[in-house]
Amino acid sequence: MDRNSATGLFLIAALLLVYLYFFKPxxxxxxxxxxxxxxxxxxxGATPAPAASFDSTAAARTLGVFAGAAQGTAQQVQLQxxxxxxxxxxxxxxxxxxxxxxxxxxxxxxxxxxxxxSAQIDTRFRTIGGQNVRLSDLxxxxxxxxxxxxxxxxxxxxxxxxxxxxxxxxEVYTLADGSYELGYDLRFTGLQQAMSQEPLTFTFxxxxxxxxxxxxxxxxxxxxxxxxxxxxxxxxxxxxxKPEELDIAEPLKWAAHKHDFFVxxxxxxxxxxxGKFNSTVDLNDSTFIKTLSTTLSIPAADAQQGKxxxxxxxxxxxxxxxxxxxxxFDRNVYLGWGLFRWVNQxxxxxxxxxxxxxxxxxxxxIALLVxxxxxxxxxxxxxxxxxxxxxxxxxxxxxxxxxxxxxxQMKVQQxxxxxxxxxxxxxxxxxxxxxxxxxxxxxxxQFFPNAIELRQxxxxxxxxxxxxxxxxxxxxxxxxxxxxxxLFTVLMTLSTLLMTWQSNQMNPxxxxxxxxFYSYLMPVVFxxxxxxxxxxxxxxxxxxxxxxxxxxxxxxRFVDDTKIRAQLEANKVKNKDKKPSGFGARLQDAMRAAxxxxxxxxxxxxxxxxxxxEPKPKKPTRRS
Numbered sequence: 001m002d003r004n005s006a007t008g009l010f011l012i013a014a015l016l017l018v019y020l021y022f023f024k025p026x027x028x029x030x031x032x033x034x035x036x037x038x039x040x041x042x043x044x045g046a047t048p049a050p051a052a053s054f055d056s057t058a059a060a061r062t063l064g065v066f067a068g069a070a071q072g073t074a075q076q077v078q079l080q081x082x083x084x085x086x087x088x089x090x091x092x093x094x095x096x097x098x099x100x101x102x103x104x105x106x107x108x109x110x111x112x113x114x115x116x117x118s119a120q121i122d123t124r125f126r127t128i129g130g131q132n133v134r135l136s137d138l139x140x141x142x143x144x145x146x147x148x149x150x151x152x153x154x155x156x157x158x159x160x161x162x163x164x165x166x167x168x169x170x171e172v173y174t175l176a177d178g179s180y181e182l183g184y185d186l187r188f189t190g191l192q193q194a195m196s197q198e199p200l201t202f203t204f205x206x207x208x209x210x211x212x213x214x215x216x217x218x219x220x221x222x223x224x225x226x227x228x229x230x231x232x233x234x235x236x237x238x239x240x241x242k243p244e245e246l247d248i249a250e251p252l253k254w255a256a257h258k259h260d261f262f263v264x265x266x267x268x269x270x271x272x273x274x275g276k277f278n279s280t281v282d283l284n285d286s287t288f289i290k291t292l293s294t295t296l297s298i299p300a301a302d303a304q305q306g307k308x309x310x311x312x313x314x315x316x317x318x319x320x321x322x323x324x325x326x327x328x329f330d331r332n333v334y335l336g337w338g339l340f341r342w343v344n345q346x347x348x349x350x351x352x353x354x355x356x357x358x359x360x361x362x363x364x365x366i367a368l369l370v371x372x373x374x375x376x377x378x379x380x381x382x383x384x385x386x387x388x389x390x391x392x393x394x395x396x397x398x399x400x401x402x403x404x405x406x407x408x409q410m411k412v413q414q415x416x417x418x419x420x421x422x423x424x425x426x427x428x429x430x431x432x433x434x435x436x437x438x439x440x441x442x443x444x445x446q447f448f449p450n451a452i453e454l455r456q457x458x459x460x461x462x463x464x465x466x467x468x469x470x471x472x473x474x475x476x477x478x479x480x481x482x483x484x485x486x487l488f489t490v491l492m493t494l495s496t497l498l499m500t501w502q503s504n505q506m507n508p509x510x511x512x513x514x515x516x517f518y519s520y521l522m523p524v525v526f527x528x529x530x531x532x533x534x535x536x537x538x539x540x541x542x543x544x545x546x547x548x549x550x551x552x553x554x555x556x557r558f559v560d561d562t563k564i565r566a567q568l569e570a571n572k573v574k575n576k577d578k579k580p581s582g583f584g585a586r587l588q589d590a591m592r593a594a595x596x597x598x599x600x601x602x603x604x605x606x607x608x609x610x611x612x613x614e615p616k617p618k619k620p621t622r623r624s
Contacts (some may be wrong), residue, residue, distance in 0.1 A: 063138075064131040065165040065194050072139025079145065079156045079175040079182075084314055086175065086182060092136035093160030093171040094121050095182070098314045100262065105211040106456070106464065113264055113314055118209055118288065123186065124201045125300065128194055138162050140171065148174055155179070167191035180315025181325065184266075186298075186308040195304070199273055199297040206257045206264065207288040213467045214532065217449060219289040221260040224277040227253045227328040236279050238334070245278040256313070257292045258332050261452045261466075263317050266296070267326045269309040273297035318452050319349060336446035343443040352453065363459030366536055370543040373440060374551060381548075385555045386564070390425050393565050425568070448537040461487060465536035480528045488538040489530050495545035496523035502549065 060067040074091040080101075087097040096116050103111040112118075124134045140160035148157040155176035162169045167190030174183035188195060212218040220239040227233055229251040236244040252272045256265030276295040282288070302308040313325050323330040335344035351372060355365045374381075401415045448454060454465040462469035470484035477483050500519050530538055 062131060063133050064127045064129040066127065066131075066133050066138065069138040069140075069162045069164040069169075074139070075142060077142045077145070077158060079158055079173060081155065081175055081177050081179065083178065083180055084175070084182075086173075086314065088142070088158065088160070088173070089116075090140050090142045090160060092122060092134070092138065093140035093142075093162070093169075094123075094135060095312065098264070100315065103262075103316070104456075106213045106467075111211060111262070112209075113259065113262055114206070118207045119264075120203075120205045122203050123298070124203065125188075125303075126196045126198045128196055130196075135169070135171075138164065138169070140169070153177075153179075165191055165194040167194065180313055180321065182312040182314065184310045184312060185306075186303050186310075187306050188300075188303045189306075192304055195300060197300045199299055200303055200308075202266070202272075202294075202296045202298055204255075204257065204264075204266070204292075204294040206292040206294075208257075208259050208290045208292060209287065210289050211262070212260055212455075213464060215289060217467070218260050219281065221258070221334070221450070222279075222290045222292070223258050224255065224279060224292050224294060225258055225265075225332050226255045226275060226277065227326070227331070229253050229271050231328065233328050233331045236277055240279075241281045241283065243278065243280045246276070248275045248277075250274065252296065254326050254329060255294050255296060256329070256332050257294065258317060261317050261455050263313060263315060263322070263332050265313045265329070265332070266294075267311045267313065267329070268298075269311070270302065270307060273299055316452050317450075319345070320353070334446065334450050336443055339439050340443040340446055343439050344447045348443060348447055349451075352451075356453065361459065362454055362457040362465055362536070363462075363539060366465075366540050367543045370540060370547055374544070374547045377440075378551070381551060382555055382558075385552065386559060387425075389559050389564050390568065393568060394420075394425065444537060444540060445533075448534040448540065451536075454534070454536045459535075459539070462535040462539070465539070466534050468532050468538075469535040481531050484531070486531050486533075486535065486538060488535050488542060489527055489533075492530070492538045492542040492545065493523050493527040495542055495549070496526070499545055499549060502552070 063070055072090070074089055076087055076089060076096070078085060078087050080086065083101060085099045085101060086095060087099075088094065089096040095114070098113040100111045100113055105111055114121075120136075122134050122136045124132055126132055140162045143159040143161070146157045148155055153176045155174060157175075158173045160171045167188065169191070170185075170187045170189065172183075172185040172187075175181075176183075186200075208219075208222050210218050219241070223236045223238040224246075225233065225235045226248065228248070234246070234248070236246055252268070252275050254265055254267040255272075255275055255277065256263050274297050278293050280291045282291075298308055311326075313322075313329070315321065317333055319330050319333045319335075322332055335341045335349075348369070351369060352365065355368055356362070359365050359368070398416060404415075449466065451466065456463070457465045459465055461471045468484070468486045469488055471487045472485035474483045474485065497520060500523065
């Protein structure tokens with residue numbers, strides 16, 4: 001590797017190090033065991049809590065003509081299929097708890113996406129008398145759970161009704177078999193004279209619990225996404241620990257609370273008029289890692305005309321599932337931005353899902369993914385290796401130029417460029433192939449921490465490939481490292497050091513002095529940075545390093561320095577009378593212009609000096 005290529009790669013590594021420093025996860029502090037949730041207490045048949053004494057005068061004052069439904073006893077009813085168990089409360093006729101049956105927390109407890117302590121879903125409307133009424137202020141009568149069949153969909157239906165103010169409020173929920181979607185219809189019948197025409201306000205407050213090993217990553221991957229009717233996606237800042245707020249004055253199609261690997265969202269079959277989203281973090285709260293709040297406006301006419309129809313989604317943050325839920329709903333899976341998202345979505349994930357149809361071990365799937373990527377990028381790797389071999393062959397000539405030019409760096413660069421041009425060598429030919437592989441490099445940093453496919457998948461000593469492996473636990477905290485050592489990261493570091501040593505042995509003159517020291521320092525620095533990254537990522541780079549070592553050994557069999565020297569000599573003869581063109585010519589012109597500019601101030605200074613020593617003419621003396 002020549003000095004220019006090494007400097008370029010060093011700068012690339014420095015940029016990557018800065019990127020990783022600002023986005024690296026932190027080692028979480030030990031958290032107490034999850035507090036019991038209300039999933040068990042809200043199961044069908046549970047004893048309802050005693051109702052508080054009813055004040056009819058206060059109810060009439062705050063609820064107006066809707067006070068007739070403000071007295072009753074809360075009951076819990078449940079809809080469930082193979083994927084979810086959803087508990088409703090008759091107080092408000094609303095979703096109270098959601099348990100995902102096929103998932104558990106990292107700590108082995110049932111995964112309750114929502115529960116009565118962590119989340120509140122409600123809808124508010126204004127009466128003709130100016131009172132603000134929440135559905136949670138009213139008691140509904142639950143109907144019996146009924147089977148339903150619509151086309152090829154079958155499942156369960158549940159309705160809640162409240163007869164009030166000469167009319168009726170009805171909420172109808174449908175849960176299809178094998179689905180994570182919950183249909184929701186809200187109808188106000190015969191209440192046009194009791195309600196104002198101001199929009200209804202839907203609210204969803206969600207205090208998110210820790211479900212993954214890495215609290216920092218769990219928090220930073222939790223946010224609110226939304227999608228406008230005109231197909232524009234938006235979101236609150238994920239990694240921010242400061243209060244975030246966003247007002248949307250345009251119609252929206254959906255809003256979703258993303259909990260790292262899971263999503264709780266609501267989709268309008270028509271639209272929401274506008275929305276408001278905010279998030280807050282209390283770093284001293286070890287129970288709730290982030291609080292999310294969504295407010296959406298529903299046209300009153302929609303509810304009065306039976307058009308207020310929605311769907312909830314309570315399920316995994318999985319791209320194959322989300323892409324069929326609603327337009328743009330798959331954007332809840334963060335796979336990076338721009339080119340990196342395209343690489344993950346259209347290259348990495350399709351290959352990954354194809355392999356998992358035949359292989360059950362995700363560690364082996366990752367290894368095969370490395371092999372496939374190495375095969376596809378082999379031409380680029382080969383071109384880089386050939387470029388390095390050409391630089392190695394030309395090193396005696398370059399050393400001679402340096403010795404002849406001395407300290408004149410501009411002349412060294414000019415003569416070196418002439419040498420490259422005469423032998424038909426491009427100094428950038430070794431760096432460009434490496435740069436073309438960078439999108440895959442950065443795409444992997446987003447894929448492994450966000451792929452639910454890797455969540456809680458065991459491989460070797462790693463219990464969960466979506467987070468770090470902590471086989472070696474330390475009794476103390478090490479700055480920048482944490483209280484654990486990831487064995488995959490250590491092995492990856494050792495393999496990188498081996499690659500560096502091999503590269504320096506192949507071309508000892510290219511890496512000397514400080515550059516040689518930094519070539520060994522960088523892998524050690526990356527060990528500290530990557531120690532708390534996903535085990536799947538560090539396993540990927542370990543396999544990638546081993547594959548690269550094998551690739552280099554195989555490539556050396558096809559690259560002969562003697563043949564390369566003969567080819568370069570032939571190029572020199574062919575290019576003897578050929579003028580430089582393209583990038584080489586422009587670079588030489590730029591160097592020549594810079595040299596002329598540097599020479600101009602020196603000439604001017606010399607002229608000024610000679611002028612200053614000329615005798616000035618004496619002024620005539622005035623005589624009296």
